[in-house]
Amino acid sequence: MDRLVIRGGKPLCGSASVSGAKNAALPAMAAVLLTSEELRFENVPSLRDVATIERLLMFMGVESRQVAPGTASLTSRAIQRFEVPYDLVRTMRASVLVLGPLLARFGKARVSLPGGCAIGPRPINLHLTGLQEMGAEIDLVDGYVVAKAPRLTGTRVRFETVTVTGTENLMMAATLAKGTTVLENAACEPEVEDLARLLQGMGARVQGAGTSTITIEGVEELKGASHRIIPDRIEAGTLAVAAAITQGDVVIQGCVPEHFEAVTAKLEEAGAAVALDEGGLRIRMANRPRPVDITTAPFPGFATDMQAQIMALMAVAKGKSAITETVFENRFMHVPELLRMGADITVGGRTAVVRGVSLLRGAPVMATDLRASASLVLAGLQARGETVVHRIYHLDRGYEQLEAKIRSLGGEIQRVEG
Numbered sequence: 001m002d003r004l005v006i007r008g009g010k011p012l013c014g015s016a017s018v019s020g021a022k023n024a025a026l027p028a029m030a031a032v033l034l035t036s037e038e039l040r041f042e043n044v045p046s047l048r049d050v051a052t053i054e055r056l057l058m059f060m061g062v063e064s065r066q067v068a069p070g071t072a073s074l075t076s077r078a079i080q081r082f083e084v085p086y087d088l089v090r091t092m093r094a095s096v097l098v099l100g101p102l103l104a105r106f107g108k109a110r111v112s113l114p115g116g117c118a119i120g121p122r123p124i125n126l127h128l129t130g131l132q133e134m135g136a137e138i139d140l141v142d143g144y145v146v147a148k149a150p151r152l153t154g155t156r157v158r159f160e161t162v163t164v165t166g167t168e169n170l171m172m173a174a175t176l177a178k179g180t181t182v183l184e185n186a187a188c189e190p191e192v193e194d195l196a197r198l199l200q201g202m203g204a205r206v207q208g209a210g211t212s213t214i215t216i217e218g219v220e221e222l223k224g225a226s227h228r229i230i231p232d233r234i235e236a237g238t239l240a241v242a243a244a245i246t247q248g249d250v251v252i253q254g255c256v257p258e259h260f261e262a263v264t265a266k267l268e269e270a271g272a273a274v275a276l277d278e279g280g281l282r283i284r285m286a287n288r289p290r291p292v293d294i295t296t297a298p299f300p301g302f303a304t305d306m307q308a309q310i311m312a313l314m315a316v317a318k319g320k321s322a323i324t325e326t327v328f329e330n331r332f333m334h335v336p337e338l339l340r341m342g343a344d345i346t347v348g349g350r351t352a353v354v355r356g357v358s359l360l361r362g363a364p365v366m367a368t369d370l371r372a373s374a375s376l377v378l379a380g381l382q383a384r385g386e387t388v389v390h391r392i393y394h395l396d397r398g399y400e401q402l403e404a405k406i407r408s409l410g411g412e413i414q415r416v417e418g
């Protein structure tokens, strides 16, 4: 298996561009099932998870081709299979995003239940109850969701908990339903808004995306569209923390600052200078960071997908900070690995107390999930000596050429193929 070898201690300087957002590309690609016409996407990141959803869609009968680097054309003229096998869902939970579109256009779907995940049990009950409220018949058979609905019917659905893919699944399902659907306590993430923009381009009647109440008036059919995937705010946030943890000076190009304001506000609180700069956002850190307390929350709160990365920064802060994870039950898998690098962190329930040390030490560490792997890379860039990050297939799921971007900023990082 591939691993990354990192020698820390170099301030990162220069500029790097962010890629398209994984969490916007996945639902957008699933939306191809809503129409028989072509969808063309630009700014599609080259990631393992994107390859997985493409494979899944092709398994069903979708035609997919790469028109140019970063540009994909997808068409679902003739779907032969209406199911997602366990083997695909277990590698990527976001595969459940095909459930809403399949039900809406074809009236049937058989999708494997995702099962547990490193960061928490992550059930999909809210997806299922929402679809049932829209009139779908849903059974769980042999680990599969078997869903039927001659035609979904618009209704009012209130999410008990804010759920990103739950909102996306139901928003897509409602586009072809009979009547109007109102989603309450919906997720407001930029990726949800980006999906709504795509659906509107396909002729859907969606209003209120980006707020907690989304209204969708169903139509008879949807048409083809071209769509540019938004930049990845989590990658942008990760690069911003890389600049801060190495006391560097980096311009993050092509990002949308409003999409990760909660992160940059905390970086400023920790002592970083954050400013708009030609075509991007400039992050500079001249000294050791100050400790700041963090509580994760749905957008516009502090993203849980940035929690591990900011913990690496707080591990070298001048003082004590508390990091509280409210979205997922078990998202501190990176802590034992950071301890191996000399960090001083204690976890109690959903809060980690981090007492900063001046310098981390390089060590062999193990990635456990996508964002945990990013935090280990950041810690390695600050540490004295050599860090080896194993199981970086986790990283490849959601970061496009991260090590090349870090190298272009002067970081010492190499991939060693397994």
Ligand code: EPZ
Residues within 6 Å of the ligand: 022, 023, 026, 093, 094, 120, 121, 122, 123, 124, 125, 126, 127, 128, 161, 162, 163, 164, 165, 166, 304, 305, 327, 328, 329, 370, 371, 398
């Ligand atoms: C999306 O996951 C993202 N994935 C995650 O990013 C991200 O961490 C998460 O949103 C939160 O921001 C994609 O967009 C593909 P949720 P999702 O449903 O939609 C509970 C990454 O690193 N819940 O918003 O699966 C759930 O257990 C990944 O890129 C239910 O109880 O997350 C969690 O505690 C990791 N029942 C909370 O809600 C449900 O039916 C929020 O989960 C659905 C969710």
